[in-house]
Amino acid sequence: MAKPLGTEFARFCIPVLQTLKDMGGTGNASEVVDAVLARLKIPEAEQEVVNKNGLSRVENQIQWAKFYMSRAGYVDSPSRGVWTLTQKGKELDLATFDYSAAIRSVRSEVAAMRKARPEPEVLEDDSGEEVLDELGYRLELLRTLKAIPPSAFERFCQRLLREGGFQQVNVTGRSGDGGIDGNCILAVNPLVSFYVVFQCKRYAGVVTPAQVREFRGAMGGKTDKGIIITTGTFTLEAKKESRKDGVSPIELVDGDKLIEMCESLGLGLIPRKTFTLDAKFFEDFKK
Numbered sequence: 001m002a003k004p005l006g007t008e009f010a011r012f013c014i015p016v017l018q019t020l021k022d023m024g025g026t027g028n029a030s031e032v033v034d035a036v037l038a039r040l041k042i043p044e045a046e047q048e049v050v051n052k053n054g055l056s057r058v059e060n061q062i063q064w065a066k067f068y069m070s071r072a073g074y075v076d077s078p079s080r081g082v083w084t085l086t087q088k089g090k091e092l093d094l095a096t097f098d099y100s101a102a103i104r105s106v107r108s109e110v111a112a113m114r115k116a117r118p119e120p121e122v123l124e125d126d127s128g129e130e131v132l133d134e135l136g137y138r139l140e141l142l143r144t145l146k147a148i149p150p151s152a153f154e155r156f157c158q159r160l161l162r163e164g165g166f167q168q169v170n171v172t173g174r175s176g177d178g179g180i181d182g183n184c185i186l187a188v189n190p191l192v193s194f195y196v197v198f199q200c201k202r203y204a205g206v207v208t209p210a211q212v213r214e215f216r217g218a219m220g221g222k223t224d225k226g227i228i229i230t231t232g233t234f235t236l237e238a239k240k241e242s243r244k245d246g247v248s249p250i251e252l253v254d255g256d257k258l259i260e261m262c263e264s265l266g267l268g269l270i271p272r273k274t275f276t277l278d279a280k281f282f283e284d285f286k287k
Contacts, residue, residue, distance in 0.1 A: 012065035013099040015039050017074060017089060026084040029077075030256065033062050037236050047206060047235040053139060054146060054204020055255065056233040069099075071106040081260060138259050141268060145231050145258070146204055153202035154181050157229050160258075161198065163265045179215045186225070194224040201230035209241040212250060216241075219248055226250040229258065 019035045020027060027035070037047065042058055051057045066083060069075040074089035145153060154171045161169045161184055169184040181200045187193040199215050201207060207230055219226050226248060228234075233254045234242075242250040253261070262268055 009061040009064035010103060012036060012062045013069055014094055016065050016069060018094055020083060020085045025090060029081045029083055032083050033059055034236055036062050044235050044237055050205055054232060056206055059233060068103050068106050071109060072102040141259055141262060142231055142255050146202060150202050154200045157200045158182060160261060160267060163267060179218045196225045196227060197223045198227040198229060203232060205232045207232060207234045207238050209237040212238050212241040216247060216250060221248060223248060227253060229253040231255050
């Protein structure tokens with residue numbers, strides 16, 4: 001097997017592919033990322049490091065590994081938030097896979113695309129290398145949310161929860177509330193409903209298990225469920241803490257899930273139809 005390239009994301013290419021194989025060829029993006037972190041035993045300290053966009057640096061590297069493996073034809077995303085192995089990926093022998101060559105091939109492809117498009121939107125990965133930004137609005141939305149005042153982010157979360165089906169959504173935001181920023185009611189049906197409290201964390205960073213425990217302590221067993229909404233991310237241990245047995249469950253909404261909710265609810269985003277060239281379609285016409 002080839003040695004990793006200088007770019008840090010390269011070390012995650014094989015784990016991403018192996019994890020998808022272990023999951024039967026498909027998986028939710030967040031589940032795949034968590035499984036890769038667990039597979040490589042990435043320490044909490046590394047998970048808490050953020051990049052210049054305020055996102056978990058190591059999770060971002062995993063996303064870049066997926067990006068390159070997708071461009072190389074081994075992974076596909078048939079729907080938002082789902083990663084699947086292509087037939088090419090399923091047949092791949094990971095023991096002999098030269099992912100370094102695959103990465104170099106993708107870089108050449110991206111360079112050609114940039115040359116054909118004089119002014120494309122670009123991002124830089126953690127190696128400083130530019131690639132096409134296919135979903136620039138996602139980062140733009142997160143930057144916008146991080147830039148608004150904390151009280152405004154609380155009102156945004158209030159709107160988000162209302163649009164998501166919660167009732168009687170109140171923002172409290174009082175000092176000394178132990179981190180509880182509001183409360184609401186989730187009505188499952190006319191006979192069953194749950195009292196929910198929520199916390200809003202508008203910042204560029206990673207939520208740790210200690211912060212989840214602190215929020216649960218503020219809940220004090222007086223509520224059926226808690227929600228933490230953040231523009232950042234959660235570490236693996238924070239996610240485990242939220243699902244702890246014998247205590248009130250806490251739902252975690254990170255930056256990615258926040259964007260997905262905005263997309264599905266149409267909050268702060270204007271939908272736009274676009275097209276991407278299907279290069280495979282034209283292969284037969286080149287013969």
